Amino acid sequence: MDFRKVMLIVKKDILESSSTILPFVSMFVALLFLTIFFVSAIYAFFQAAFVAVSFPSFARNFNVNDMIVTPYMGFVAFLSVLIIPIIASKSFAQERKLKTIELLFTYPFKEIELVIGKMISTFLMYLMFLTFAMIYIIFFVVVYTVINKGTLDLGVIATGFLGLILIGALIVSMSVFVSTLTDEFFVAMLISLFLVLTFWLIGFTGDFTNPTYKNIVKAISISTNFENLSKGVIDLKNIAYFIISIVLFTYLSIFSLTENKG
């Protein structure tokens, strides 16, 4: 694999990204929801803080990570589940629709270079959303530090951020794979959303079933594997889950492109 070729695809996609407005609209709407969530969380936190001052027993359980950081990271992860399929679905579906994929396949690109290039360009757009999302948390850390004359547990924020990066990369690889299967952007988007939401929500069904099923769904669920990271716990099992899944979907994309050119 020639990384210069990968970056060529990334550059072309970035230059071309203005051709579809839907990803930008979805990111903007997601950031609006995030703002509402953040403001509500801060408001609830300061209300609870006043109660904590009056009732020392309550103050013992008063934890800024549990009240703001972890839920906020969880909400960012959930929004990522919704917006990445919208950003990623155009990657190959649009090339197929416009038939520009014929050009890419007759230029000296290897399938792996095309797939990795598309994944990086999509991931960079997601990173844009993530940057805006993290600005709120950084702002909160600074304000909290000044008011409280102390510092937050930055480890929770760091592992949460790592979790969001891994979730983003996994959903990008899933959605890019789906987009290799069709030339319809909306079809790719709906299938990706269905697939990603299934892997997200399946984790919540585990508690209502027998232990064998519970272990399986917890092992394959995106939300369950993110949970530890959002709480500041790095478990190699979770990291391995994300990396293996990303590699698997990348391989499936390459296979699909090789076998399904017509």
Add this chain to the structure above:
Amino acid sequence: MSNIVSLENVTKRYGDMRGIEDVTVDFEEGKVTGFLGLNGAGKTTTMKIITTYFKPNSGKVYVNSIDAIQEPYKVRKFIGYLPENFPIYDNLTVLDFLKFVALSKEVPNVEEEVEKVINQVGVEKYKNRFLKELSKGYRQRVGIAQAIIGDPKVIILDEPTQGLDPAQIIEIRKLIKSLSANRTIILSTHIMQEVEAICDNLVIIHEGKIRMSGRVKDLKEQIQNEVKVEYIFSKTNNEINDKIREILKSYNIHEVQFQDSSVTFNINKKDERILFEISKKLVEDNIEFLYINKNTITMEDLFLKAIQ
């Protein structure tokens, strides 16, 4: 001259549908070859196999002596391809798009090469325009520019004049002609005039099979040496047609076309005197004909004959 592209017994199917069947054909280095066929004949399939876009079900494909099925990535470096209805990236400028192509083809001196092809195809004035803003004729020029960038050994142009207005067709033909010196070009078309105007060699494909291949010069000589004869009869039926066939066979004329009340065949110009004898024989057999037409043969006639 050696062959730069060779297909050996290549078959491609789309499920149960035929693409091409057992195609064996060579394309000569440094020549412009017209790849002629009706719509759906298998031209695009063959070209997409040469470009490595499609993998055939069976057979061998060599480009510049490299196995295109085993090493598609290497072969792509030697090929410039203009697909039918050239697809574009709407939001790239001509310059950005051509730079992207040059870099992907690992062309040395990218800026210089891009400027060169922009001048060659005549899009200097539009180089900073978005591709979506160009007319179809200029888009096609950009399509040709991306195909010739880096001076590939083989240039494949799939119906480059399709969908253009007559003025644009003339311009694009002139452009292809100007590019053709010492270049290997495979030009797919269903227009015989295009082949006559541009090509050195000709390959005719029909229903997925190669029906004819040869040098355009030889075909033109053949045309000049032959004459198309048409007898118009007052009435015909199966019995009369059989008799006519027998008479013509006795003069070694085997390829005969019967249509309504006319019979058409080709003869060598120097054998024209046999027409008198054939006519005499027809009269003797009481086969009444009204008149005889003698026409020069066109390339279209050869094409139609090849696909019969």
